[in-house]
Amino acid sequence: MRLVEKGVLIVISGPSGVGKGTVRASIFEQENHNLEYSISMTTRKPRVGEVHGVDYFFVEKEEFLDRIDQGQLLEWAEFVGNYYGTPLDYVKQKLDEGKDVVLEIEVQGALQVKNVMPDACFIFIAPPSMEELRNRIMTRGTEAMEVINKRMQKAESEIGLAHEYDYIVINDTVENARDRIMAIIEAEHSRSNRVLEYYNKNIVEVE
Amino acid sequence: MRLVEKGVLIVISGPSGVGKGTVRASIFEQENHNLEYSISMTTRKPRVGEVHGVDYFFVEKEEFLDRIDQGQLLEWAEFVGNYYGTPLDYVKQKLDEGKDVVLEIEVQGALQVKNVMPDACFIFIAPPSMEELRNRIMTRGTEAMEVINKRMQKAESEIGLAHEYDYIVINDTVENARDRIMAIIEAEHSRSNRVLEYYNKNIVEVE
Secondary structure (H helix, E strand, O other): OOOOOOOOEEEEEOOOOOOHHHHHHHHHOOOOOOEEEOOOEEOOOOOOOOOEOOOEEEOOHHHHHHHHHOOOEEEEEEEOOEEEEEEHHHHHHHHHOOOEEEEEOOHHHHHHHHHHOOOOEEEEEEOOOHHHHHHHHHOOOOOOHHHHHHHHHHHHHHHOOHHHOOEEEEOOOHHHHHHHHHHHHHHHOOEHHHHHHHHHHHHHOOO | OOOOOOOOEEEEEOOOOOOHHHHHHHHHOOOOOOEEEOOOEEOOOOOOOOOEOOOEEEOOHHHHHHHHHOOOEEEEEEEOOEEEEEEHHHHHHHHHOOOEEEEEOOHHHHHHHHHHOOOOEEEEEEOOOHHHHHHHHHOOOOOOHHHHHHHHHHHHHHHOOHHHOOEEEEOOOHHHHHHHHHHHHHHHOOEHHHHHHHHHHHHHOOO
8 A cells, every 4th residue: 555646756866887788788688677667768879770769769950949939858967969858748657657757867867856856865976985986997998098088087076976865775785785775765654744744645534 | 784773673562452563572582683673661460471672671769760860761750659761771782782673661651752862763563544543442342432432532542643753654554664664774774964974984985
């Protein structure tokens, strides 16, 4: 018996290189979850095999800019000439259907979401150590040292924003991080600020 | 990898008749938990089979009153001539050992704990409906209608204090309530207000 039919918006974020994409994938590989992955919108052209409405919502730049103007994006960013963002209507629809919606986004995007929907649940995925983060960034490819150092600097400044989040989840192993996030999602459904109004109206006052 | 070695104080409370004792027992029947049940102190005489340090810490009234004076009780109450309370030193010792300590107490006691240790985790066990609460109170014994009505009145005023708690957990079934509480305890170990200081000191600043 869950007290509120509306879903919870779960924002999974963290520094680049921390492995948040792997953690998110592991969450959705589980059976019997009631989660919905928020599909991003982009102006980038589809790659071979990518499907509209599955991998991304692919739109023209004009439509994307219109959506920005009309406040129809929960968060957005430009990256090497392409726009990426989260359609607000899709998220709201799924929440109204009672689905917990999972966003996996960069730190700057998460802070945008916090401005628009402060009652979302903000989870910061953190590395078990700075050395481990450097290892993960280095083993991603054969980048030049300069690029790696720049990424580390960016990651460090992002880690400085961890206090903006409700939870800090260490990604020591993917399974541990996944289990912690599943516990957090379950717990959030009992948080009194989410359920109190509903409880008073539908349980206490009905006799 | 847990971020903080110190345990979390878990306060399980709720109106009389809601079944919080059964839920608490179910939590401790599980294998592999890292929880410690907080043993109460009382001036009541031991009943046959009750063991000092297991069921209660049995003490003389003088010692109990001394402890009240010295602020050595986390909460206390008098009930038909006997005193009952939670020894602060025992709780602090177990928290320092890294155990999550579970208190199962009345609503008034929980509010006392909140004054002394506001960073504890406060869980309100709530009935699925007021009718169901009345059924549970009625089937407890063969009480007179007057007694039952008094208990219901007390329960209703206690339910009015649910907003003082961090979580509201519906006791629709014992297993559901238990599972929700276990998720809450796990989630609390990742809450940023609990772990941020430790994370910054021991992960971010150490390289």
